[in-house]
Amino acid sequence: MRRMTSIGHTSSRGTRARIIGELGTGFKTALATLDHTRPTIGAQALGIAQGALGAGIAYSGQRLDSMGQIHPDTTGYNCLN
Numbered sequence: 001m002r003r004m005t006s007i008g009h010t011s012s013r014g015t016r017a018r019i020i021g022e023l024g025t026g027f028k029t030a031l032a033t034l035d036h037t038r039p040t041i042g043a044q045a046l047g048i049a050q051g052a053l054g055a056g057i058a059y060s061g062q063r064l065d066s067m068g069q070i071h072p073d074t075t076g077y078n079c080l081n
Contacts, residue, residue: 021029 020026
């Protein structure tokens with residue numbers, strides 16, 4: 001069994017010019033940044049899903065049965081139209 005441990009910084013040094021926002025608000029600033037990027041990430045995921053659905057529909061219309069015939073009615077293609 002592994003033991004858990006934590007690491008903290010109590011004496012880190014940096015210049016004031018490198019501080020983003022007010023001192024002590026780093027976590028709040030990081031979460032605000034994530035809130036601004038959520039719509040972009042969601043839109044990208046939606047585009048990927050739409051592309052996958054389109055590719056799946058196209059593939060299902062090309063599937064052949066054992067006699068070499070296209071059978072979109074048995075592949076679930078018709079339920080998407």
